[in-house]
Amino acid sequence: MRLYAVFGNPIAHSKSPLLHNAVFGHYEKELGFKGEYRPILLENPAELKHRFLELGLYGANITTPFKEAAFSLSDKVEGLAQEIQAVNTWVLREGLVVGYNTDIEGFLAPLKGLKLARALVFGAGGSARAVVCALQSRGVEVVVCNRSAEKLAYFRAQNVPCFLSKDCPSAAYDLIVNTTTAGLKDNSLPCEKSLLKALFRQAKYAYDLIYHQTPFLSLAQEHNLQTFDGKAMLIAQAVLSFAQFAPHLNSSLVLKTMQETLA
């Protein structure tokens, strides 16, 4: 039995165990091993690596609010995760904890073919780093707004225009993204409702990384925007993580199984 996990806080809402366990269950023969994937609630980010090693995990996902900690605690970091200093996937390779970020590519999955010139991102945590990197890779001009100042320092250092949400300029953006946890467990919006309404009146698309209907998406729909919740991203980043956990299993089989599981 190979054990995998997702670390986060909160973690009960996570659909990652459902998705990964469906693939382990379906393809045990092709994989050549039994796999199990568990949700783990963590209080202290300093315990992340210790828990990973103590449990004898072969791989893990790391979700809110531990992606920056996972970057710092990785023995080695591969790909764009190095650039954004946030890791959402760990694999144990030759005794080393190797970190990746699959949110970057995962975020872009539902946006294929859309013309985007300007985007506004609410939130400045680990996922916002991935979203900004992804949008910039597509040549999109990005502005970041957050309710508090501390996490904006990272973006300011990257020369990304940043504002406190209360000072957010009400300009025209094609895409408004919610990467905050507002709406995850409550009915809050990422900023003042009046500001969001003004932004939605001028926008085309709204994207919430949370994978259920949120007040942010409902308000966007009231303004006739095309909306995306976090489901497509959830599946795309999970498929890319699974490719790190078990590179020999065909990714289109993994995608199909995860899509059917979430349908």
Ligand SMILES: NC(=O)c1ccc[n+]([C@@H]2O[C@H](COP(=O)([O-])OP(=O)(O)OC[C@H]3O[C@@H](n4cnc5c(N)ncnc54)[C@H](OP(=O)(O)O)[C@@H]3O)[C@@H](O)[C@H]2O)c1
């Ligand atoms: N669909 C997917 O595949 C996918 C992938 C990754 C993440 N996500 C989701 O994305 C969200 C963020 O994840 P993360 O790792 O970036 O979290 P994080 O690092 O903890 O960052 C959370 C951000 O939300 C802001 N925030 C929290 N509560 C708020 C509120 N009530 N109003 C306004 N801002 C608030 C925080 O602002 P402060 O700096 O002021 O605290 C911070 O900027 C989570 O809901 C997660 O589930 C989904």
